[in-house]
Structures are given as structure tokens and as C-alpha cells.
Amino acid sequence: MAGPGHCRTRIAPQSGAGFRLRKGEVLRVVDPDGEQVSDLFAFRDGEPACSLSSGRTIDYAGKIYLTTGDVLWSNDSRPMFTIIADDVGRHDFLLTPCSQEMFEILYRHRGHHPSCLENLLDAFAPYGIRPEQISTTFNIFMRVDVAPDGAVAVKPPLSKAGDRIELRAEMDLVCALTACSAEGSNNGTFKPIDFEILRAGAA
Amino acid sequence: MAGPGHCRTRIAPQSGAGFRLRKGEVLRVVDPDGEQVSDLFAFRDGEPACSLSSGRTIDYAGKIYLTTGDVLWSNDSRPMFTIIADDVGRHDFLLTPCSQEMFEILYRHRGHHPSCLENLLDAFAPYGIRPEQISTTFNIFMRVDVAPDGAVAVKPPLSKAGDRIELRAEMDLVCALTACSAEGSNNGTFKPIDFEILRAGAA
Structure with a gap:
């Protein structure tokens, strides 16, 4: 039998991964070392006009900090994910992913900088x-x-080594996930992110 | 000579208007009766992949409440508007425009409801x-x-009758603006919104 760590994938520091998630499957995201951020975005599989929406989610949830029991909504008002477990309780849904332009504008960085948007x-x-x-x-x-x-x-994330969040897919999805590239988001170091896809009923 | 009220356009309650704005022109939005909301969205003229971004703006401004002196950024990190005057000082950039689905999900409304998204x-x-x-x-x-x-x-808007905000276009834009359709955003009544386009140098 497949244990919970069976299909764990490691996203190297300052990189990303893309994958499909079927309705009912659970995405488990783990911070293996603590204080690392992972940006998630998703589209409905086969219908990219349907995508994750911060503005709809905050409106329907009535709050900016989302945790266990909360739903992440699409731009056309359909549930995309439900958070079913959360060791940390603090995530952000206000800011766009870090980008080359962000490093130049906010931090006056010169030359290429890895970024969540690129990844x-x-x-x-x-x-x-x-x-x-x-x-x-x-x-x-x-x-x-x-x-x-x-x-x-x-501020530095509240996540400690091994902390996880679990999101159940409420529709078939195409997802991408990063190990964040921004020094300012992860307390100055770059670390990996782990994720697993738990089949329906196996979570 | 054209006075400041020369080209004032009235948006009827629960409706919207679309228009072009040239770089340097100023969009003045006036709340004629007080406590009314007006949703604004914009694209770079001729390049609709470039559009207004809440997430970039909040990141670059370092705050969620924007007022005089603040810039509204595009999704690809270019300045779209600068707020050059503001009688009210409180606007929202967290929530998506009200929609048919929002009235059904949050307020259990049945049947068609006018909405900012439709407008x-x-x-x-x-x-x-x-x-x-x-x-x-x-x-x-x-x-x-x-x-x-x-x-x-x-909560009810802080705007009083006649209050205005002025936004200078930092690129050529296609804009749409509404007189909001949501009872919950404007203290329970529906009112018009007025706007003017002030030519460069005439503001």
C-alpha cells in the first residue's frame, strides 16, 4: 500500500512544478525546512478561461486569511479547492507572484533574478x-x-519544518506550484518545497 | 472655454460606460449624491494582455488603501494610473466586481440582478x-x-455628495466604469456616478 509519503515530489529552491489534479484528489504541500513560501495557481483543466481568483475568494469567504474549511473560488464563481488541513493557518492571497520586474522595482535588483512568475x-x-x-x-x-x-x-512565514497544508480539488485542474524565489518572503534563505497528490479516498 | 464640468457624463444607477483615455488625460469620477461606489477596470489600448492588477499594485504600494500620489499598476508591472486628487481617501482594491453569481451565492438572490461585471x-x-x-x-x-x-x-462609502477622485492615465487606455449595482456596497440605495475626461494640461 502506498503510504502518505509515497509520491512526494521535491521542488528545488527557486523553481516550480506543473501537474494535473483530478476532482477529489488532495494536494498536500509541505515546507520541509520551515519558513518557506510556495505560490499556487490553477486553471480548470481544458478550460483556461476558468482560473483561481483572489477577489472572488476574499468576497465569498469574507476574510483575507484562509485556512481549514475555506474554499478557493474561480473567477467565474466555481469552487476550485477546499482547504481540508492546515498546520500553519497563515497564507497570503493579496500579492501577485514575485517577478523580474518586482525585484527591479522594489529591490533595485540588476540582471536576471529567478522568480515565481517565471517558474x-x-x-x-x-x-x-x-x-x-x-x-x-x-x-x-x-x-x-x-x-x-x-x-x-x-514577514517570515510561521511554518515550521514539516508543516503542511492540504487542498482538495473541487474540479479537474491544471496546477503549478513554486518554491519561492524572493528573499523577502522566506526570511532570507532559499529552500525547497515538497508536494504530494493523494488519490481520492486515500487522504 | 471649457469649464471643469463641460464634458461631464452621468452613468445611470446600475449601469456602466466604456471610453478611451489618452496618456496624460485625467479621469475625474464624482459621486453626485454620496455613498455610491464605482468599479473601474482598464486595459492598455491595443494590448489587452496588459490590464489593471490589484496584486501588483498592493505589492508596489505596500498598502491596500490607495489615495493621492499612489500608482495603479498593470499585471506586467507598468504604471497605468496615478491618483492626483482624492476627496475621500478610501477605496477598495481587494474584491472582484459584483456579479450575478455573487448575488446568488452571498445573498441567495433569484432571477437576474444587474451587476458591475455585466455592466x-x-x-x-x-x-x-x-x-x-x-x-x-x-x-x-x-x-x-x-x-x-x-x-x-x-461598509457604507465615506463619500459625500460631490466628492471626487482624479486619476491621470500613464499610458493610452481603454476603460470601463460603473455605477455599482450592489445594495450592500452603497448603503442600500442605487445612485448614479458622474465622470469627466480632462485633457492633458487642462486639469
Whole structure:
């Protein structure tokens, strides 16, 4: 019998992975070393006009911090994922994935910098996804505090080594997932991210 | 000589309008009666892959509440608008425009309900925009409070009769603007929205 760690895949630091998820399957994302962020984006398989929506999700959930029991919605108001387990309880759904332009604008970086957007695009390339189809990602383990005056602060993730979140697919999906490339999101170091796909009923 | 009210256009309650804005022109949006919301979305003229991005804007601004001096960014990290005047100081950039599905899911509405999404689509129709290209709108005068625990609450707008916001176009744009259709966003009544396009140098 396949144990829970049977199909674990490791995403190397500053890289990404793309995969299909069938309805009912569970995506388990694990932070193996702690304090690392993983950006997730998804499309309905075969219907890329249907994609993950921060704005719909925050509206329907009535909150910006999502955890166990909450649903991630598509841009056309269909449930895409349900969070069924969560060791951390803090993720971000406000910010777009880090990009070459972000490193230049916010950090005055010069030259190429690996980024979640580039890694998501590479991961989605076999599925024919264009850059403008990737909007705000669900930034797993990313800690973004919002002050009463609206100021936003990116802080080290609350995830400890081995912490996980589990998301059940509510439709057939094409997904991409990263091990984040932004120094500012993961307390200054680059680490891997692990994920598993648990077959329906095996979770 | 054209006075500031020369080209004022009124958007009827629960409807929308589409228009081009040249680089340097200023879009003035006025709440004629107070406590009304106006959803704004925009594409680069001739390049619809470049569109308004909540996630990029919040990341670059470092805050969720935007006002005078702040820039609204595109999904590919180019400045689209700069807010150059603002009587109100509270707008929302977290939530997607109200939609038929939203009225059904959040308010259990049955039958057709006018919505900002439908009105934006109608306004963008002459420009060939598809529904999935409209993501989170800049919701002018909309008041969405975020509690320390992340809970989101839609409250009556702070705008009083005659209050305005002015946004300068930083590139040639195709825009659509609504007079919001959601009872919950405008303190229970439906009102018009006025707008003017001020030519470069005339603002």
C-alpha cells in the first residue's frame, strides 16, 4: 500500500512544478525546512478561461486569511479547492507572484533574478498558458500582515519544518506550484518545497 | 472655454460606460449624491494582455488603501494610473466586481440582478474584451474594512455628495466604469456616478 509519503515530489529552491489534479484528489504541500513560501495557481483543466481568483475568494469567504474549511473560488464563481488541513493557518492571497520586474522595482535588483512568475510560466508552458492568464496566486505559508491603516508588511512565514497544508480539488485542474524565489518572503534563505497528490479516498 | 464640468457624463444607477483615455488625460469620477461606489477596470489600448492588477499594485504600494500620489499598476508591472486628487481617501482594491453569481451565492438572490461585471462587459464589448480578462476592479469610494484577524466587512462609502477622485492615465487606455449595482456596497440605495475626461494640461 502506498503510504502518505509515497509520491512526494521535491521542488528545488527557486523553481516550480506543473501537474494535473483530478476532482477529489488532495494536494498536500509541505515546507520541509520551515519558513518557506510556495505560490499556487490553477486553471480548470481544458478550460483556461476558468482560473483561481483572489477577489472572488476574499468576497465569498469574507476574510483575507484562509485556512481549514475555506474554499478557493474561480473567477467565474466555481469552487476550485477546499482547504481540508492546515498546520500553519497563515497564507497570503493579496500579492501577485514575485517577478523580474518586482525585484527591479522594489529591490533595485540588476540582471536576471529567478522568480515565481517565471517558474509558474515554465511549469504551465506544456499547458499553453500565457503570462497574462496568471493573476494573484495563493501564496502558501506566506505571511503578509495588514495594519489598521492598510499598510502591508511581508514577514517570515510561521511554518515550521514539516508543516503542511492540504487542498482538495473541487474540479479537474491544471496546477503549478513554486518554491519561492524572493528573499523577502522566506526570511532570507532559499529552500525547497515538497508536494504530494493523494488519490481520492486515500487522504 | 471649457469649464471643469463641460464634458461631464452621468452613468445611470446600475449601469456602466466604456471610453478611451489618452496618456496624460485625467479621469475625474464624482459621486453626485454620496455613498455610491464605482468599479473601474482598464486595459492598455491595443494590448489587452496588459490590464489593471490589484496584486501588483498592493505589492508596489505596500498598502491596500490607495489615495493621492499612489500608482495603479498593470499585471506586467507598468504604471497605468496615478491618483492626483482624492476627496475621500478610501477605496477598495481587494474584491472582484459584483456579479450575478455573487448575488446568488452571498445573498441567495433569484432571477437576474444587474451587476458591475455585466455592466463592465457591456461597456468593454466594443473593444472585444472577454469576461475572464476582467479581474479585481479598483472599486472607487467602496469601503472595505479589514480587521486584525483578516475579517473583511463592506461598509457604507465615506463619500459625500460631490466628492471626487482624479486619476491621470500613464499610458493610452481603454476603460470601463460603473455605477455599482450592489445594495450592500452603497448603503442600500442605487445612485448614479458622474465622470469627466480632462485633457492633458487642462486639469
